Amino acid sequence: MLSWRLPDEPTRAGRHVTQLTEQAAELLIAERAFAPAPPGFVGAAVDVPAASPPDSRTRLRHGYLAARSARVAVVSGPPSPGLTNCLDRMAEDLALARPLVAAPGGPVAGGAGIRIALEAGLEGGGPLGLVRRWQLAHTLAPVLAAAFANTPGGGWRSARQAARRHLPVLPLGAPREAWVAYAMEAPDSHGRSVRARFREGAAPTAAELDRHLESLRPPVGARGHLEIDVADHQPGDGWRVPVAIAAALLDDPQAALDATAATAHLARESGLWERAAREALTDPVLAAAARDCFIAAYAALARQGAPRSLRDAIAEFTERYVLRGRTPADDILDRSAAQA
Secondary structure (H helix, E strand, O other): OOOOOOOOOOOHHHHHOOOHHHHHHHHHHHHHHEOOOOOOOOEEEEEEEOOOOOOOOEEEEEEEEEEOOEEEEEEEEEOOEEEHHHHHHHHHHHHHHHHHOOOOOOOOOOOOOEEEEEOEOOOOOOOHHHHHHHHHHHHHHHHHHHHHOEOOOOEEEEEEHOOOOOOOOOOOOOOOHHHHHHHHHOOOOOOOOOOHHHOOOOOOOHHHHHHHHHHHOOEEEEOEEEEEEEEEEOOOOOOOOHHHHHHHHHOHHHHHHHHHHHHHHHHHHHHHHHHHHHHHHHHHHHHHHHHHHHHHHHHHHHHHOOOOOHHHHHHHHHHHHHOOOOOHHHHHHHHHHHHO
C-alpha cells in the first residue's frame, strides 16, 4: 500500500506542541525518512508563474494548486501508478490551474522548478534497494540540474542551483543517517540549525520540527519517498521531460544500471554543484554523463512503450541541448546577447 503524501502536502502530525529531546528528534526524522516500497508509483509537483497565487489550497481534478511565493504557484499531483498516468494527470491539472493564477509579465521567478517523487525502494542495497536508489539519485542530481538549467543570471546558468554550490555530490553515511545529519544541521528560517537549538537550550517542539522538515529543499529529499528537486522551470509542456528522465533512470532496471555507470564517478568530482549551476553542460564531465543518461532514458521509455509524443519530446530535447552541450538557459543568454 502506497504510504506517501502528495508532493508539497503539509503534514498533520505537527499540530501537537510536545517538546523534544535531541535524541527523540533524530529518531523521529529517521522514522519518517523512508517508507520502503518497490519502484512503480510516480508523482510530480510543477511550479507555475503566477500573477495571483491562490490564498489557500485549491483542489484540482487529481491534485491541488497552492501558493509557493508571491509570483509562483505549485500544482502538486497525486502518486500515480506509472509514469504515463502521472504525466496525464499532471497535464489535466496544469490546464485547470493556469487560468486561475494568470501568468505574470516578465521572466519566470528564479525559484520556480519541478519536483519528482519516486518510491524509496526496498530495504537493503539490491537492484530495487533503498541504498542503491539513494546513491544513484544523488550522483544523477547534478547531471539533471545541469541539463535542465534555465534560470540564468549573475554568471550562473541556474541561479536556482547556485545556492547548492557547496553541497557534496553524495552525503556521507547510509540513507537514514545521512538524512538525519542533513536535517539536524540545516539552518531554519532564523538561521539556526535544529542541533544548535538543542545545544542552546531552545529545543524545538514537534510542530516546529515538522515545519523545519517541510521547509527543506535539498536536491534529493527523504519524504517517505524520494523527492528529486533538480530541474528549473521549463517552457511550455517541457516539464514532462525532467519527470520522464528521472523516473526512467531510477525505476527502469537497465536504465538504472546505465545511469549508475555514467554517474558513479561523479561522487569524487570537486565543486560539481557549482559547475552544474555555472557551466551546466559546457562542463565536459557533466556533458558526457548527461549524454549517456539521456540515451539510456530514451531506450528505457522505448522498451516500456511510452507514448510517442513523450519519446519525441525527449529526443528533441536531447538533440537540441544535451548532444550540443547546451541547456535552455543558453537560449535565454543568446537572446540577451543578441539584444545587447
